[in-house]
Amino acid sequence: MKIRAGVSILLLVVSAAAGAAEVDVSTLKTFGTMGKQSKILADGSEAELFAHEGRGCLTHMWFGGSFKGIERTRLRVYVDGERQASIDMDLFLGHGMGFGDDHAPWGIARIGKTGHPSGVYNTYRIPFGRSIRVSAERAPDAEDASMFWWIVRGTENLPVWLGGVRLPDHARLRLYRLENHRAKPLDEFALCDVKGAGSLYQVTMAARALRRSGSWKDLSYMEACVRAYETGATQPLFLSSGLEDYFLGTYYFDKGRFHTPIAGLTHLDKQDNSFSAYRFHEDDPVFFQNGLRLTCRCGETLDGETLHDPPETEYTTYVWLYQW
Template identity: 40%
Template structure:
């Protein structure tokens, strides 16, 4: 094992061009262990990854002070290109303004994470600047990577890693062939009680790393939803939570307000119906050997498909009173999963 590190001071990103901030091409496997950046920009960004020639939009930063910038924060693109034998896969570079031991926003705009991002033989990281005031621009980036209104900017950047380094999740050492994948739903409008799969994985082993949900509705009644999971060949769901805010280790519709804890946090709450929250699984691992189905829904029901509730002496479910009135909810979810092959 050997550490590698690189830094850029007063770097400048030209408009309409890619700036390579780090490249390692010595055909040695390794793991990115820390990344940090700051820059002189406005408050709009997305994080982007390219694998081979396939671009993937990553990360929805949240926690901005304005509604327009709530989704896109800090104008910095991060692009990772990696060579490997398994084919394209998705990993995550930055989520800004989410504070935990693995990702933090420092005063005056410094941002870092300590996600373990493994690569097989080489890695290339690049940066872009862009003004995303126009919603149509964001949509084009998500779909076709047609980018308008590029802007130049100055940045500072640090990246660090170790070659031939183990992939550690909490106190678990994952197999060396593990890779970090991203599963996402973007701007999906759910009807009341409708289900949505956050990840549907088959034919591989793995470990759930993190989940983020951003939702917006006319109220917070959709938070009654329980998180569900099927592991391997299970036919029935197991319940990961008794409600959405409970899944993120809060309660009573996030009445605690914003918080940024080690395992979970709520990074945006407008008091009307919009929220954004994260949950890591490094201290309470969710592992699978054959597959994983992670499911959420818009609200909850009292029938057999609903979250378990108190039972009457005769075994029937006790009705919740009153039954909340649900509205359509706009949802974006990001789920990161380490996937690997067991020997």
């Protein structure tokens, strides 16, 4: 057994070394920019924060400001000259936070929030082949002449790895949004429905029950199982035994907020029957070869019986996929 364990470790080391050898470090070059105390968002139009030509990968973004409505600042990332940004997100929801929840400080390697009401950062790996452009636009009802700070950084010729696998050079990170979707009890609805091959990277959800009876059953929409279907499949791959379970919580998030590298609860209001949470699939990869339809359900059944009494619920979800 000791010999076998030693051989396994050696193979892992050799494999890692071989993977590292695939990267020609002499071609790596870091690029980036910053903006300081800028009124670039003052007129309410979309403003370019950064642009770069070449091949590489964004590795870091950070944003600061203290104006009303900053949580709904619209961030867009345009890859390889696309006219419609493949990543188009609200500042907070794009970093796992729903309902404008200002709780801080918290942080993990990939996302976090260190201040009030901003200090929001990410280290998303966003690959590109020809060019990358990052823009921002304040929310329509945000304060005029608002000062904004930002940092954007990346590295030329840097590959992307996921779950120990180097992704194809033509892999691209895309964001799929479902906003303010109202689901009736037991409705199953798609968070994304795409063709081709790729891997699920991250899911953020902000959900609120539309019934306030004062009963714990108002939270029973969290009984939902998250399902993944490849194109044409009638039977799903179950990704969870419940909705809070998918985000690594338990008993309707009975212990409140938490933040781990895999999942976290960024908002919980049991009076309002609402929560927001994030879930990463870097070390728990979900690969697909023939399309992906990711679904949630408003409540759940077990052995043909409805579990408890799920209410109509409103959902906003962000699903991030690497596709190739």
